[in-house]
Ligand SMILES: Nc1ncnc2c1ncn2[C@@H]1O[C@H](COP(=O)(O)OP(=O)(O)OP(=O)(O)O)[C@@H](O)[C@H]1O
């Protein structure tokens with residue numbers, strides 16, 4: 001009698017498949033091993049999720065596993081279990097969940113090859129060599145970093161913003177030489193550590209006291225309060241117990257400084273996992289952790305699925321950040337899965353933020369999480385002062401008021417740096433003909449095309465379609481085309497005109513898409529020279545620029561009054577995070593906010609009382625209307641080549657679900673506010689329940705019906721549990 005196993009197969013069906021395990025395989029099946037199996041006409045790589053299975057199918061009707069790809073499980077059993085849990089919780093096909101947990105290289109049948117990195121260190125002859133030119137700033141700073149860190153790989157050097165053009169001359173000139181891979185477990189402490197203040201000490205003590213058991217903390221610390229230092233100390237204690245640490249951050253490329261701080265504090269012990277790595281590098285780092293050679297993972301969303309040998313502490317920095325939620329396919333929240341992993345591994349989980357999500361604040365109110373507060377900035381820095389600039393009837397120059405420009409002048413004249421924030425990239429969000437009123441709309445979306453002046457093109461920020469920038473109106477052939485409103489590109493040009501002698505650095509997706517470019521900009525800014533930074537929310541993310549003393553917020557009105565009930569929460573967080581870049585060191589900071597609605601209560605609350613009371617106010621409103629996080633929600637979305645097609649499909653799902661009552665509501669199908677995107681029409685069904693279990697019961701039915709229904713060709717649909725956007 002042959003054995004049976006259940007395999008997670010990468011296909012869109014919401015279940016595992018049973019296969020025979022032929023004796024010819026000469027190996028016992030284990031959960032987490034990868035196998036090749038026949039699936040319809042194809043051969044696929046799947047993962048064993050259950051052994052010792054029985055079913056009623058006669059064995060001659062069953063297919064057999066063709067090949068085992070591993071001698072021991074690639075995915076440890078705890079991760080397989082997590083994948084099964086995730087598939088159920090998010091109502092997503094198990095095969096896709098399991099596959100997403102594997103590094104890309106391991107999703108294929110070939111034996112995976114990892115690529116060891118080449119390391120560099122300062123050579124012994126460095127002092128006998130001719131000194132580097134004083135103008136080679138970048139080479140000087142790279143040399144200093146290598147000296148501090150001991151050994152660095154080419155990748156780490158690149159991640160820190162130094163291209164081969166900077167590195168290679170140092171190698172060729174004999175300043176750097178090849179090094180052995182740094183040995184692990186020398187976890188200690190090359191960088192200098194500041195003395196903790198009382199708040200930090202209390203937080204570290206509370207966390208370390210719970211090492212070895214499951215506990216959930218919210219580290220609510222104002223911007224610049226030294227949360228990272230708290231993480232670093234807690235990590236030290238965890239390492240001293242011989243355990244490993246998972247640190248999640250929103251986006252690694254944007255915050256190279258964070259990476260640098262971790263590498264300096266724990267040399268040769270940090271594996272990074274993020275989308276910027278090649279498949280081989282990812283696998284290499286994944287295995288370093290699995291084999292316990294590295295103790296710390298610093299990674300973005302998918303790093304939550306790293307296999308650990310002995311996980312002892314989980315940290316989720318900037319826990320409010322939307323990038324923790326995957327927005328297509330398996331729509332998991334890495335923050336929530338991190339908490340689940342903490343419970344599975346019996347270790348503390350620390351969620352940190354200066355602007356905690358309402359979810360976490362609600363968990364505090366419910367005593368599910370423990371609150372750790374840092375109310376003051378670290379190292380003697382003080383909170384910035386915030387001023388509202390009423391720009392009603394003010395003349396604006398490319399969106400900039402005279403008061404903001406004057407403040408910028410004073411800042412750079414005093415030898416400091418200014419940061420100008422606008423969350424809109426491109427030159428202008430709208431191109432219009434002054435003569436006939438023609439507007440440059442996207443052909444495929446219900447949206448305007450954005451003007452990118454430097455590239456002489458119109459681009460849709462929703463579907464990425466582009467066309468050449470017209471010089472005359474395509475409708476009436478008039479030359480009077482006007483650019484309506486500013487984006488960061490326009491602000492940059494405008495600031496260059498106003499400040500011809502001051503370096504201006506623009507930081508947005510358009511200027512930082514090349515690898516290492518963000519770090520290169522950060523390096524320039526960190527020299528401390530007076531300069532002006534202009535950019536999008538990328539500037540808001542955890543940066544520590546000690547010389548920025550002025551932050552100017554060009555336009556925040558849109559978000560605070562948006563229709564989505566999460567709009568004010570997000571805009572409030574963004575505003576406080578951007579404002580938090582001012583005055584983080586010994587020089588005091590000022591924030592100017594341009595607004596057309598200076599009396600708006602939400603804005604007043606934020607400016608006068610800070611984030612906490614603002615957030616508590618929002619939470620009270622959510623309570624009043626029983627909105628998440630008070631209730632539990634999910635969205636079923638559909639898109640098709642006609643709106644009717646998408647709505648009909650959702651209507652049929654709705655018909656199979658019970659009518660709304662006091663504990664449960666179902667709204668829709670509603671067309672998305674931007675109904676047409678990339679040529680497809682989008683609609684949604686919004687489900688909300690008082691209890692999570694009730695929501696899951698209804699979703700279960702909905703998925704069952706959705707899978708069975710006859711769908712028009714081309715219809716796509718998806719389920720989003722705990723959505724962060726309704727549409
Ligand atoms: N106890 C301390 N004494 C002196 N300096 C400190 C102390 N703790 C942290 N710092 C310094 O204060 C600065 C801000 O700290 P950090 O970046 O950790 O703040 P943060 O809370 O993570 O900020 P944000 O939420 O705005 O990203 C850093 O330069 C850090 O080295």
Ligand SMILES: [Zn+2]
Nearest residue numbers: 442445460463
């Ligand atoms: Zn478009």
